[in-house]
Amino acid sequence: MASKLIGCSVCNQRKITKPSVVWCSECNEGLCEDCREHHSLSNATKNHETVPISQYIKLPAEVLQVAQFCQIHNEKYELFCRKHDSPCCKQCVETHNKCKDLTDINNMIGNIKSSGAFLEIEHTLSEVADNIKRIFINREENLASIGEKRKAIEIQIQNFRTKINERLDKLQDEIMKKIKTVEERESKKIRQLLNSLIQKEKEIFEYQGHFENTKKYASEYQSFLVLKQIEKYVTNEDDFLRSILKEEHANQIDITCRVDTSFQQFTASMRKFGDVLVNSSPCNITILKRKLQQAQINVAHPTRNFDSITLRLKQIIQTAMTNIRGCVFLPGGRIVFSCYNRNEVEVFMPNGSQEFILTNIGRVFDVVYIGDDSLAITSGGVSRSRQIYIVDINQRSVKKKIEIDSPNTGVAFNDGKLIYCVRGNGIKMINLTDESITNLTTTEMSNLAYVAKFGDNLFYTHKDNDSVTCIDFHGNIMWTFSDRSVLRYPLGISVDNDGNVYVVGYGSNNVVVISTDGQTHRQLLSKDDGLNGPSAVDYDRTNNKLLVVNIIGEGFVYDVV
Known part of the structure; x- marks a missing residue:
């Protein structure tokens, strides 16, 4: 980190030594108190953002060394070449005359710190x-x-x-x-x-x-x-x-x-008592790998335009299941469906063929992948469904049964914690390490409520009033979407890398995507696309795939383009 006293750049040019009180990244210079005031009033610089010098010097050396001016032409970087993954000044364009992906750098960096990629x-x-x-x-x-x-x-x-x-x-x-x-x-x-x-x-x-x-x-x-x-x-x-x-x-x-x-x-x-053998078996640790690859793609490319989101059908999976209540992608492309009336979970290979069936679990409702080749399975919204099961996929058995104090339906996973909907009693979060439970909201939930998580927000569905609601982790409502002409009886819900919310309408036989601010929506799939009572949905943020499943029989895998 920087430790030297930074002088005022303007005063230095006047042969005056004054300490800087703020730093302007646009001008790439420090300013004393007097120069800061002039800087904030000048038409050319009044919109520049400044930070206190005490905070600026806390930045790592790698950040402080990031150049904003071209070292060859001594001009400010104004463009970004996607082909070479590098910033360019206007004069650099001559050396990039064959590059077709030159973009205004301001379009690339806008709101980057609040983006899903960051x-x-x-x-x-x-x-x-x-x-x-x-x-x-x-x-x-x-x-x-x-x-x-x-x-x-x-x-x-x-x-x-x-x-x-x-x-x-x-x-x-x-x-x-x-x-x-x-x-x-x-x-x-x-x-x-x-x-x-x-x-x-x-x-x-x-x-x-x-x-x-x-x-x-x-x-x-x-x-x-x-x-x-x-x-x-x-x-x-x-x-x-x-x-x-x-x-x-x-x-x-x-x-x-x-x-x-x-x-x-x-x-x-008898030459020896025996042999000492060293048995080396593969490590059973699964490296958690969130969305690094996708995040890098998002940094290199601007956020997908909401209006341009398109689904391309890749695969239809035929199952013999009825009353399917949950679905999730596994690493490697395998797919899991949870069947409520049979109390079983079925795992399918990437090619759509059935790999195995997990039975003797208990009551089964929604399912979520929690890493370490494990699934968390809720038990449903009836009064006696007060368990959450942790299933080992490799061993194909329940490795832990968690007794809780309420029925539970939709579930999401976040950093070692399960977030689940409680029938009639809001959303709760349970720590899988010590099994401590936190109330996130006490808003009344339906008996078939689903939940998804993105960033600092939660999104849940309510079939009884045909709504989708976004809240923060303190239970504060950020927005609510409700339009019966578009979405009826919403159930499963999932979120992509940009915070767009995908919801299945069981009653409207469709999939609707809602913008991250809840102000815009689009219908992506309908009954004409084979949807007949869709019940669950999962977005694979690593591979940009969408999984939609009807309550009876069919699952659909789409590439999101």
Whole structure:
């Protein structure tokens, strides 16, 4: 921003130094208090607009650097070349002699700051900031989710490790018990044999004693008989010992454990616990994109002449629906219709073929696109219709049901808020973040009222008195249009980039466009164009298309030229 003191340009030429108090953009110079007074009285400059210098220096450097005089010819820019998208002075015309789109620059800049294009760019800047914030929040959430996922994986690994340990502990206990059982069984056999050998050993000691005494003290006859008896005993014991060896009772017992081959393969093949994978899926954020392209077009071209608005039929969509109460364009050219008596929403492809039907929603009336691949659907004007549904188009399901305190019909969307008509009780606005509700007007509404929003104004229809009314956000009435010879039983309503209001007349079987000030109107479509009880309308400000639908059956898509 500018920070240096700006001197009076007129006084500077007189070698006098005085600070400027105002800035004239027409003259491109600052003026002191004395020169300002003369400037405001002079016939040549009295119509020039000036701004206090304190406000002028607050302008960004990019604005202050905008040249109003041609740097080549040092003359003021008076023309604008649409072909080259640049301002021109009168002498520049020679270099643009082949350009057919030279226009008086005053026609281009008139009321530019109050134009729809200026407002749309302002909104677009706000949306870009919102998009940055949404992406930032999304990335922060992703960062947090990665940390949570890591913790979950760690717990998963620990649980798996615990299961492995528990299984190994169980198998270890089983093999240990089995080893002990085998040891006890084999040890018992050996101990039984040892006990038998001990008994035999005692008997041998006894026979050895007997034999020694016989040898010393018995007669020959006695010795002979004892010898035969001992010989028989020894033969039996020898057979006993041979039987032990023969029947493998004396075999050497050894206990070993052969580890299951699956464990060996497990330890040999297990190189790592697992792989860490990174799954990258497309971001589910839908970048909000208001009407930047259209706004740029409007800056480069003057506002469309109200009297020249023309509709060119592009497509007729045949539906099997009845009692259609709402319609809306989706990004990419898809179209949505809401059916009141079937309580369903049908989505059609750009070529007019049906893509899918959303059912099990609840009561369905009007529908509006709210970004993030989502729709908001009102539930109607009967007493039990006190819900608004938020539907995810991709998931094809209701992701949120908002309970409100009143029946609701027509709906519009504005910067995260829904504006809806309340039967008999005005227009309300609900914040989709905290669900807080604001009363915008308490004017009595019909049970089939519709609403549209443009800039700082709202537009609503009233079928009972055949009127269209424009109000501001404080409920102040800006204008009311009512002419039964032109428009009867008005229902659906929408607004284009220039603030022109498009209304369907259910009773007059037509579409009427009303100028932004409510003073002028034109009939664009009639029964001769196929309208038979039209109920809803939507203007696509990005692509300049108009969608009109009859209450039964047909939808019409027009290019607005």
